[in-house]
Amino acid sequence: MHELVATPFGDRRLILRPGSTKAVRISHARFGELRTMASTASSVPQWLIEPVRTQWQLDLTGRHINDVILLREAGPYEFSRATWEINLGCDLDCVMCYLGKKRFEGLDMNGKRKLLAVMRDAGVIWLQITGGEPLIDPDFPESYQLAHELGMQVEVLSNGSRLHKDHVLDLLRSYPPTKLTLSLYGATADTYEAVTRRRGAFGRFRAGLHGAVAAGLNLDLSLIIVRRNAHEAEAMRDWARQLGVPFREYANISPTIHGSAEPLPQQSPEYLTHRQPFTGCPAGVAFFHADPFGRASICKVGREPNIDLIAEGVEGLARLGGIAESLMLRTGGCSGCKLSSTCRVCRPMAKILQEAEAPLRNYCRHGER
Known part of the structure; x- marks a missing residue:
């Protein structure tokens, strides 16, 4: 190796x-x-x-x-980063989950090998593996190891529920991730399990977190702040500081990927933040997202149109830049807006917020008036 x-x-x-x-x-x-x-x-x-x-x-x-x-050799385009939802299944049932129906489905292992080879040939260097919960996928160990063997720097986004298992930690020790980002939903068992709706979840997370720290893995914590755990926000920060683990906070909850509004009432109003004006991003140009079926889109929000990488291979990615340009236009619901140049979200995010009938203040400058 x-x-x-x-x-x-x-x-x-x-x-x-x-x-x-x-x-x-x-x-x-x-x-x-x-x-x-x-x-x-x-x-x-x-x-x-x-x-x-x-x-x-x-x-x-x-x-x-x-x-x-x-x-490694250069790919034919400019793609250097990608995210991959290895599945959309999860062993938790968080109240603010943006996935909606968490179906455990997608490519078999042969398909996953093909997808990773396409990513390598496209020039992907930094790969973020996410889900659902990636560590519960039976193909995760082989997929993760293969991504390493293909020369990718791998980040894993996880809820940490499987990190207490020896075979998972052994895999991550042998092939250390560039970063292991864990979501934190509370500082006590009662609060954590009220958010995740799974008994015993806090104990599993705590054991896995401390095991990962002891293993010397490069950790990062995402503090997810919602109504049910906002009272423990400072306790979550203190826990991260005591462990010496960097953390970021997320309180602006999104609608589901299907455009429905179920997660939005879980937002904690006092922790909502005002995003900076959207000035562009590399989605569809230097970055792409792949879903569990190997369909590439500009990002996890702008999922359609998409490209079947298993059927089309690397060549299909040539169309992604045009898709990005069409999706990012400030049209389709905001035409004629005089504040569009200082809009705080991209057009795909605005679209799903509009479909979810989210409060205007969540994403539009007009909501501030």
């Missing part, structure tokens, strides 16, 4: 280490030199040994390039 990845990233050339957020930048000429040396089974060149030692305390002296470095 490789210890480093040499990869194009836009107009840059990087050396990455699986499980690390750091990088070593090299020139195009040096990258070409590595490719040539790899074809002749040469040792790691001296010019790379010292930067790698400095960045990761890894000594490559006398080691062969092909034993330690995986060389």
Whole structure:
């Protein structure tokens, strides 16, 4: 198994280490030199040994390039990042869940292998695996390991309910994620289980969280603040600080992916934040989203139109930029708006908020008047 990845990233050339957020930048000429040396089974060149030692305390002296470095090639487009919903099933039933009906369905393992190969060929370097709950998918271990073997830097978004299991922690120790982001729903069992609607969920999460900290995994906490746990917001922050784990807070709840409003009443009004004006994003241009069936869309909000990557392969992604442009136009419900230049959400998000008949103040500048 490789210890480093040499990869194009836009107009840059990087050396990455699986499980690390750091990088070593090299020139195009040096990258070409590595490719040539790899074809002749040469040792790691001296010019790379010292930067790698400095960045990761890894000594490559006398080691062969092909034993330690995986060389990635550029994809035909500009995609370097992707998210993948490996499934939409979940072992929790959170009151604010945006998935609606959490159906456990999608590609079989053969299909998952094909999808990951397409992502690799498209040039994806950073892959975020999410769900539903990814760790409950029986194909997660093989899929996760394969993504590593293909040279991707993998982030996992999880509720942490399976982290207490030895085989899950062993997998993540062996193939450390670039980041493991865990959602936190409360600081006590009563509150956590009122939000997740699962008895015993808090104990499983706590055991998994502390196990991940002890394993030295690169953790990040998402503090999900809703009506039922807002009174424990500071206690959740304190827990994260005591563990020395960075955290972010999320209180602006979205409608379901089907455009229905069930999650919206769970928002805690005092924690709602005003988003900055939307000025664009890389969705559909340098980033794409894949659902459990391998259908690529610009993001998890703008799910249609989409492209069947299993049927069309990498070539299908050539259409995604045009889809992004059509979805991001400030039209389809907001035509003629004089405040559209300072709108706080993208057009796909505004669309599902409109379909859910969300309060105007949640997404539109007119709601502030």
